[in-house]
Amino acid sequence: MTRPTSAIIDTSALRANFALAQRLAPKAKSMPMVKANAYGHGMVNVAQTLADMAPAFGVACIEEALELRQANIKQPILLLEGPHSADEVEIAEQHGFWLMLENYNQLQAVLSSQLTTAITVWLKLDTGMHRLGFQPEDLKSIYKQVSDSSNVADDIVLATHFACADNLDSNFTNQQLQRFESAIDSLEAKPNLISLTNSAAILGWPSIQDNWQRPGYMLYGASPFAKPHKNADQLKPVMHFQSAVISIRSIACGESVGYTANWTAERPSVIATIAVGYGDGYPRHAPNGTPVLIGGIKCPLVGNVSMDMISVDITDLPWPIDIGEKVTLWGPDLGVNEVAKHCGTIGYELLTRMPSRVPRVYQD
Template sequence: MPRPIAVHISTSALRHNLSKVQSTLQQQAQPLQRATPKVWAVIKANAYGHGIEPAVNGFDLADGLAMLDLAEIIQCRTLGWEKPLMLLEGFFSAEDLRLIDQHKITTVIHSQHQIDWLIQMASQLQHPVSVMAKLNTGMNRLGFAPDEFVNAFAQLQQLQQQGVIGELGKMTHFARADDDPSITYQQLQCFNQHTADLPGPISVCNSAGTLTASLQQHLTAQYDQWVRPGVCLYGSSPFAGVSAHELGLQPAQTLSAQIISVRNITAHQGVGYGHSFISPSPMRLGVVACGYADGYPRHAPSGTPVVVHGQRTQLVGRVSMDMLMVDLSSIPEAQVGSHVVLWGQNGPSVDEVAVAAGSIGYELLCAVAARVPRTVVE
């Protein structure tokens, strides 16, 4: 039989999480008497490790899909997605515009060289290109500086008048929407100041911004707004102090394995490489068919939560390439073949494991290795 480890992807959980986001947006918009924002479901990095095809199916009621990779965008079109698609980092060469044109893709433009490429290729495009111009409001990663934005937008408007560009909107990205509202409000103030008089749709909210109702009150009253939720759609919380369960989200990815060996040890015995864990008393240990080569974080310490045979226990010792050890002392019924949930449905949340390992849920979801058998379930 194959090695007993698997990752299960739930399209119903993806669908549920999107519905939860959409209902939250509707509730936020009603008291402000604004239209409910549209949703770009972000599926970058192979849909945060969940797979493009499950994401296309699970997010079928989203208004659009957003990602980084042209190959993934083309895959979405091949799978039958006919609604908008957006390249979050824009295009990386002038030649990319041929595929953008062919597949009718919305592209972010964040720098002058992209405008220059668009001008260079204008005569060879068959359709007007939809564009979101990106303003750097404090993330300091991508986007035009505030003192450059008006001129860049004017260039894009000129191309729009020439029929090279179709819809033209504005966007930014929050640096600390998950932990510091004051910084986010400063970014919003900058965005409003430099875009309020410019036409077109806007997009500013990531997962944390989307789920923070008070941010909507600080936006300029534009009715054509798009949000860009990412990690929350996969059942992970964007907030350190609020769990995904509290937000009404469901885990879409479950990493599970089985116990492949059981042993009893006496007190004061070292466990695993480096003996980073010493048994404080006699213990019963289980070896699980999962290690860092499967995507489980090597730096997860002893005490990281695990569920074995439906009961919560903990990791002990250092994670190996293909195995890890868990404490079975309080689970006498656990044996070789017992089911282990590393994170996901009926197990610890991916955020719990990430916090224990000094990481974030995003990284763990994306890091599950290709060698782990994958099953998509409804």
């Protein structure tokens, strides 16, 4: 007997989504973003699933990169936040990690390290997101310093990150692109390699071509767009977050459900208790009415989410169900974006916050 709560991970969907990213820009290389436990899907398993297709992987920090190496992932691994301290440069050299450099401390750390092998460096430009990156007007001097350094390999990549690519009506992406292009124009010799695109740009801005795509969310089968989109609609959801009914009761009109009694039945109601709660990554702030799929039918969440359980109003289900009935919290038939919208957040957060208590079950 085991608790019926798990996240089924469809590895063929993951591979199909990666293949879509690759198909949308056949000349580019695609680097799967597997940071934050592969957006909750299990970093090592995701990297192993994509290992024969992906030329490199992207993570946030060196701890994640080391975990991939320990799991025998052989590809180069890009540290998106770059080295957090000078010693990370040598660790990166040892393990074949690539470093994004985005500030002068990092630049200095690389230039002044005692390395025996040159490492691959990406230079990040702040073209408008104002989170990480060098100022575009400083590129010329920075680029010269890294190209002249024997610590840096020849394949320098110039990168930036889009803030609003999920909004296809916004001009912000074009503005960022223009700033990026002007920075490149300031260089005497054009760089060979650039990296611009996240999921939204890969799917929604086909005119933006780069050498290295950096797909994240799309790999996991969810659309970065609020509206239907011809490319995004081809994505296949990878995670099926499921549980089961563990108790059923009838309550009278006027009775309430759950902590703080924040939902009261306005008619005689049938309430199913499901074995999933905020301790499993189901959002604590999910409001009454958030859809939960039972027997393929959307039933409304009622009452506060508890640590290990939620309650669902199944009064309107057209057929009786029993304890043990399977329930979908999100998955192929109930998009994580839809659940997230009810909760005032984004699917990224729901996927990424799934804790280790939920067993990931990998199925082809």
